[in-house]
Amino acid sequence: MRTVDFHCDALSKMWEDPKASFVDDRHLDVTLQRMEEGDLALQVFAVFLSEKYGRPSFERVLAQIDTYRNRIVKPGHLKPLLWQEQVQEMRESYHSRFGVLSLEGVDGLEGNLHYVKLCYDLGVRFMGITWNYANWAADGALEQRNGGFTERGRQLVELCNSTGIILDVSHLSQAGFWELTELTQRPILASHSNAYSVCKHPRNLSDEQIRALIALDGMIGITFVPWFIRSDADRVKPEDILPHIEKICELGGEKHMMFGSDFDGIDQWVAGLEHPGKYPDFQELLLKHYPESMVKGWMSDYALRFLEQNLPLAPSKEK
Template structure:
């Protein structure tokens, strides 16, 4: 496939942190990123043919105590400034996925990167679902009311309330994200879950031994549960040494995940706007066509199409909640 074909290939990206930047800099423009130095903008999404972008609600510890009002501020930015402008269509329901496959719109979804801002209140979980959030990561790097994060030295699993959260999320149809969860929490969730979960932005630990990456056993478990793994572009999750990281350095992670049964469970979760260092030549969504060209040199087109969008869209078509009859189109 030539470059023109690569440009036309739709892309789904399961993780970015643009909302927190837009809240911090209210005058910034999502259209081109001016005023906020955004990686993910409408312009870069168009350049990269991003059919669907998952926008995470991330509450930086440097900006004060995680509180629900801070969650609501980011949800409000998404609703008013991205969807309200007409630039982004909002994906909430299973029946909408077909429109992504067939149409040319840019779509967005909402996730929570850690439950800290819900303050241990399960009513807030229900409220976030009602407000359109469809993915929730239990933790960021540290401990909270639901579980321990991957950087928490204690390394514990889920709390009692965390297990209640899992039960509620599965009743509602919220998809859980384990990218920041401790190994103990991961295996506890794998044991009690009734639904597949995702790792929205993690790579292979055996290729690059960063704590945020997934062990071989975790990769096998996610694949066995019919979940998804989002290959991420965080340079220090890709390789350890100090030389500049290039797109080619992602290939060993792809090889490893595929060798463990993950070839149909692989997608992308860039972490754009959550990083201040970038893979050379992969600094924004507009660079995806270049990455696709690289992948097509090494892998058959059907696999690359699966990784860029097919695997993620098939998952969403199966696991997003059904639209209630009372919900307007």
């Protein structure tokens, strides 16, 4: 059963270590070898700028995009996903594997909206507005004042809507989330967030937020971050993810779910779900509790439907 994973941080780790091999490096959770073991059709790679390297800058955004283009998507590795027409190839080919770029926080764009179009031209298709704290566009989920968007941030939303970049609310403040639901003209997604009513972590989504994402025909990527799954994060097992799936189904989101592991962004893992090669075992667990058609939907079908509806058309196909 093919799988789509909507969030990992392997790219930033590879940028930090120029010698890291995407093929099989033991210091990476996500590798080509493990994508093959887990039969991943698509992996979303986040551009994440850690503050331990100083103030986020567009230079570092470009450096990570360069890492992606030269070390991840190249002949013999992954194909870059850019256009909705490519989704059909993913459905039909059992050997093609794709990567796609996201931006985890717009801090590195330095408030310059011209950089948004440049990112799009370089392959970025998803954009998280914030990481956990405030930036020039909006407040993050852990920012105590819980502010919404700045004027420049509202312009960013408008530009992403017109350009074709899909906005990601994982890490966005509550106030920012609700403001975005009013501002956006297109579906949005939460690439790696779980249900707050199951595990009360501020990065998880409330029932009301989940309903709002569903109403916008958006998607929710169930994540494997242990402390987003259970408050007692020391003994998390794959079965502990099921209550989050149940909650989202209960709220009407059965066809709005996918997975966003956050592999390579964590240093503590769900036991038995430590890297993409473990996805087949997780599928077996899901099949014990849910019909095959439903599990297939969560593993890939619903995410692919979303991409087919919301990725931009290739330039030659535009009317």
